[in-house]
Amino acid sequence: MTLPRFSPESDPGPDFLGLLQRLERSPSWGAGSVDTNQITHGTTVVAIQTLEGVVMAGDRRATSGHLISHRTIEKVFPADQHSGVAIAGAAGPAMEMVRLFQLQIEHYEKVEGRPLSLNGKANQLSQMLRSNLPAALQGLGVVPIFAGFDEKLQKGRLFEFDITGGRYEEKDFAASGSGSLHASTVLKLRHTGKLSTSEGIDLSIEALFHAADGDSATGGPDPIRGIYPVVAVINSNGFTRIEDSELATRTDTLISEITGD
Amino acid sequence: MNMPMYVSPEQLMKDRADYARKGITRGRTAIVSVFSDGVLLCAENPSNTLRKIGEIYDRIGFIGVGKYNEFDQLRVAGVRHADLKGYSFSREDVDARWLANQYAQTLGQYFTHEMKPLEVEIAIAEIGEEPESDQIFHLLYDGTVMDTETFVVIGGETETVRARLEESWKPNQPLETVLNQAVNALAGPDRTLKADDLEVAVLGRGNGRRAFRRIENETLDEHLSEN
Numbered sequence: 001m002t003l004p005r006f007s008p009e010s011d012p013g014p015d016f017l018g019l020l021q022r023l024e025r026s027p028s029w030g031a032g033s034v035d036t037n038q039i040t041h042g043t044t045v046v047a048i049q050t051l052e053g054v055v056m057a058g059d060r061r062a063t064s065g066h067l068i069s070h071r072t073i074e075k076v077f078p079a080d081q082h083s084g085v086a087i088a089g090a091a092g093p094a095m096e097m098v099r100l101f102q103l104q105i106e107h108y109e110k111v112e113g114r115p116l117s118l119n120g121k122a123n124q125l126s127q128m129l130r131s132n133l134p135a136a137l138q139g140l141g142v143v144p145i146f147a148g149f150d151e152k153l154q155k156g157r158l159f160e161f162d163i164t165g166g167r168y169e170e171k172d173f174a175a176s177g178s179g180s181l182h183a184s185t186v187l188k189l190r191h192t193g194k195l196s197t198s199e200g201i202d203l204s205i206e207a208l209f210h211a212a213d214g215d216s217a218t219g220g221p222d223p224i225r226g227i228y229p230v231v232a233v234i235n236s237n238g239f240t241r242i243e244d245s246e247l248a249t250r251t252d253t254l255i256s257e258i259t260g261d
Numbered sequence: 262m263n264m265p266m267y268v269s270p271e272q273l274m275k276d277r278a279d280y281a282r283k284g285i286t287r288g289r290t291a292i293v294s295v296f297s298d299g300v301l302l303c304a305e306n307p308s309n310t311l312r313k314i315g316e317i318y319d320r321i322g323f324i325g326v327g328k329y330n331e332f333d334q335l336r337v338a339g340v341r342h343a344d345l346k347g348y349s350f351s352r353e354d355v356d357a358r359w360l361a362n363q364y365a366q367t368l369g370q371y372f373t374h375e376m377k378p379l380e381v382e383i384a385i386a387e388i389g390e391e392p393e394s395d396q397i398f399h400l401l402y403d404g405t406v407m408d409t410e411t412f413v414v415i416g417g418e419t420e421t422v423r424a425r426l427e428e429s430w431k432p433n434q435p436l437e438t439v440l441n442q443a444v445n446a447l448a449g450p451d452r453t454l455k456a457d458d459l460e461v462a463v464l465g466r467g468n469g470r471r472a473f474r475r476i477e478n479e480t481l482d483e484h485l486s487e488n
Binding site: 002003004005016019020023025099100103106107110111113 | 312315316317335337338339340341342344345347348349363364366367471
């Protein structure tokens with residue numbers, strides 16, 4: 001490896017994916033169809049708009065067909081200081097996509113000397129999904145949620161996607177993955193449009209709890225092993241992951257509300 | 262029959278070196294120095310947009326003097342190279358010594374094989390877990406690499422500025438002290454440099470994964486007035 005040099009016509013600019021392409025090192029997926037029962041899948045993730053920003057959360061289960069392949073997988077990641085990405089779908093390609101997405105944003109910021117806009121970031125993710133379409137059609141679909149604090153508009157924003165790269169901005173909440181139907185019912189009924197961060201965290205835990213109740217591929221909270229969802233708050237101070245101890249307390253409160261103790 | 266004109270290799274190299282040096286000394290001076298909690302990068306630069314200092318990777322920073330388009334190309338190549346290596350292997354495998362070698366190769370290549378040498382002088386700095394492992398690499402237009410664990414002065418009136426900084430510089434000083442020493446050394450006895458005339462950044466040990474932070478405007482003013 002020597003320092004990459006390009007002629008002005010072929011210079012990839014601040015585009016890391018373009019750089020990988022020029023050097024013929026783009027990751028590629030899919031050769032023939034894949035038995036999806038043998039591939040690890042991430043399941044339910046949600047994002048909620050709050051007054052101060054957004055809350056993102058994901059359960060911890062990964063499945064391969066009817067098997068639980070991982071109990072403590074993580075599906076919510078910081079994309080950069082003020083945004084996050086949550087993934088559902090084929091875990092391998094999804095994790096790789098997150099890694100490339102994080103790199104792409106950081107690479108742009110370093111080369112250009114200033115960060116990409118939130119719209120620009122959402123657009124980048126959309127393009128990555130579009131280029132993943134052939135693999136998605138063979139059973140390696142990835143369906144992420146992107147959320148962040150827009151420093152220009154001073155508010156949180158949410159984006160849902162589909163496997164073709166379609167990008168849909170949502171107002172109050174977004175959900176993706178096998179348990180998203182159950183989760184979004186809870187979110188729809190409970191979201192007042194004026195949630196504080198703390199209420200947003202509680203709501204995300206409740207939505208995932210009910211998703212786990214109705215969908216076998218979504219993992220519920222597991223106090224015996226100390227496994228709780230990954231919950232992150234994104235506001236003007238940036239991306240902060242909530243500690244497990246706090247999630248344990250909040251889960252206990254939720255359970256006592258349900259049982260009426 | 263036409264005979265090609267003979268130029269001795271010594272003369273050829275000397276001409277190239279003189280050419281590059283002339284371009285570099287025309288510019289302004291920059292300083293890279295360690296302080297108790299990281300590395301300071303400080304350049305005299307009246308422009309707010311054409312920058313001499315840049316972030317390369319988590320713990321690595323870049324500073325260049327000379328011809329803007331040439332050192333900026335080197336900066337971007339460094340970012341690309343570091344990001345590629347981090348992507349292929351792991352973030353912790355990217356280090357400044359390796360990057361300095363790559364820069365040296367490229368600079369050397371330009372110096373001996375291309376139409377003209379690059380008219381640049383660059384330094385890259387890396388902070389370690391402990392102050393003792395902080396490192397600064399200084400690269401010349403011909404690919405010469407030097408490493409130091411104290412400070413480096415590049416470009417412009419290198420010797421004069423170095424002599425001024427040597428008078429006051431001590432190891433293990435806090436950021437404010439080193440910054441003011443550096444700015445005074447750059448300014449000399451007859452001038453004062455304000456925040457607008459400077460470009461300043463630090464690689465700080467307490468800054469988390471990405472250690473690079475710019476110090477600008479009011480924050481820089483505060484640091485300077487505490488002198």
